[in-house]
Amino acid sequence: MTAPRMLRGLMAAALVLPLALAGCGGDDSGSKDGKTELTFFWWGGEARAKLTQQALDLYTSKHPDIKFKTTWQANQGYFDKLATLTAGSDAPDIFQIDDNYLAEYATRNVTEDLTPYKDSAKLDITKFPESLWKYGVVDGKLAGMAMGENTQGLVFNKTKLEAAKQELPKTGMSWEELIAWAQKAGPATKIPGTMDPSADYKAMWVWLRQNGKDLYNGNQLAFTKEDVQKWFELWKGARDAKATPTADVIHEGNETDITKQTVVTGKALTSWVWANQMPDIQKNTKDELGVVAYPGDPSAQWARASMYLSIYRGSKHKDAAIDVLNFLANDPEAVKILGTDRGLPSNLDLRAQVAATVTDPAMKASIALEDELVKKFGPSPAVPPKGHSTVKTELRKAAEAAQFGTATPAQAAEQFFNAAKAAVSG
Known part of the structure; x- marks a missing residue:
């Protein structure tokens, strides 16, 4: 089923079906303990879930006023679920996406434009390869932050x-x-x-x-x-x-x-x-x-974003969500925890530190190829359209x-x- 047909069908379904991720949107009623709760949805296996949770726990230890409600699942069916949530205006504050769907969600105004946060340095991408972060731009708006580099x-x-x-x-x-x-x-x-x-x-x-x-x-x-x-x-x-x-x-x-x-x-x-x-x-x-x-x-x-993290345009906690994205990409401890699970770290300085700790020969070969090509990459193309x-x-x-x-x-x-x-x- 094509993405447009899928989305149309799921929009209707969202009105009558109970949502497995009820409460994912930025409901300001939030938590009874006075903390801000951010919802976070991604695809991946158990290893990714464990690493992501460790990184988010680290964030909470440094920002006790923020806590997370996390949901993850295998790749299969992920975008069906995300389509259902967005159709019901109940999308997670932060969600994972790739270049096959980024333009689709950006042109439907589901994703927050990250450009103002980039320009104000609230989202620091100065250590990212330019072609990598630009591969998240759709119609002049930065629709997602690259969580890793691939080619x-x-x-x-x-x-x-x-x-x-x-x-x-x-x-x-x-x-x-x-x-x-x-x-x-x-x-x-x-x-x-x-x-x-x-x-x-x-x-x-x-x-x-x-x-x-x-x-x-x-x-x-x-x-x-x-x-x-x-x-x-x-x-x-x-x-x-x-x-x-x-x-x-x-x-x-x-x-x-x-x-x-x-x-x-x-x-x-x-x-x-x-x-x-x-x-x-x-x-x-x-x-x-x-x-x-x-x-x-x-x-x-080109430096292809292996995947992105995007912020729901309807989130009530955008500034907090931006700070989390910035933390996951640029905090040395968080990047060390996440390692290469979502691709080579976008921050080149921290990438070098992570690469130095890799022992798996296959991952070392992948990193060596990226290191060889990073000096030869051409400009990134536009993100694929709907x-x-x-x-x-x-x-x-x-x-x-x-x-x-x-x-x-x-x-x-x-x-x-x-x-x-x-x-x-x-």
Whole structure:
């Protein structure tokens, strides 16, 4: 279901269904003990919940007049719940969000504009990479504070490649060089060389930027049908050259579940992911993995906010909520507690301190990639517009038509372009 349809349906549901998070909005009746209670909603696992609670407990120990009512859940269903809460004007004071939905909520005036707080230094982002905090701007308003930095990463099976005495992929190789590398590495390791990323929007996005285009320009597409055709043809050539797995395996790898990634299942030597997924991917295979930037000029990549914290525009406790955001991003003790759970810390000074304590090899590799690329990142694009989730779905649908041969690259490109255009401009 697309985000707009989902939101319309849930707005009606919010009027008749009891809310699991009743009282999330900024009700000034607050607490009977005279303390200000802030509601805080995020997605994640138990480890994130434990770390977040520890950081909030630290805040309360320094600000005894503030306490928190926290709610968290798995990613699945999170945005359904958030849509229900906002439709019922009962949103949490502080909530977690990502770039797939930030523009949707900002344009519906759900999120508080953080710009005045940034300008007055109540929200200090002077230690953030500029491209990182700007990736939270929607229509000139800062809709969310980046809680961590991330970027695209090509994860590869280092163990299998070294055993077969094959060259490892490296940052800066061209797309054609990557495909040629995969053609050679595949037969040597008896594993297809690279996952086909033609259904992956972030791979196509980087490729577009390297070719002087972009994914979006406001609520319009910033590429042509011919651009998409070239992208699909590039990967048809790779499939024909047997540099990739077969279409049925590619279909499996198109799933976003970590356990379905081809570098985990052993059905290809690479997977195209976000760099901060490296540790979780590594946990699912006994082979040692490595990670480099996507092919081509790395300046096409950018400091992507792994996720944001936003403040509900209807909150009655905005100043307190702003102080909490500032604390979580800039207090050395809080940042140390949170570590890299939500991505590399946005504050570069504190990031260096956290990175120095990391012992997990996979996380160290992810940090090393970010450190390498931070000097090469280009300007961040605008946050994806409303309809972006539909665009991602339609890209996969069209790319798989080309992968299975039920459509030519030209036909698949036309199918995707028309559907994507309708999704963002409708």
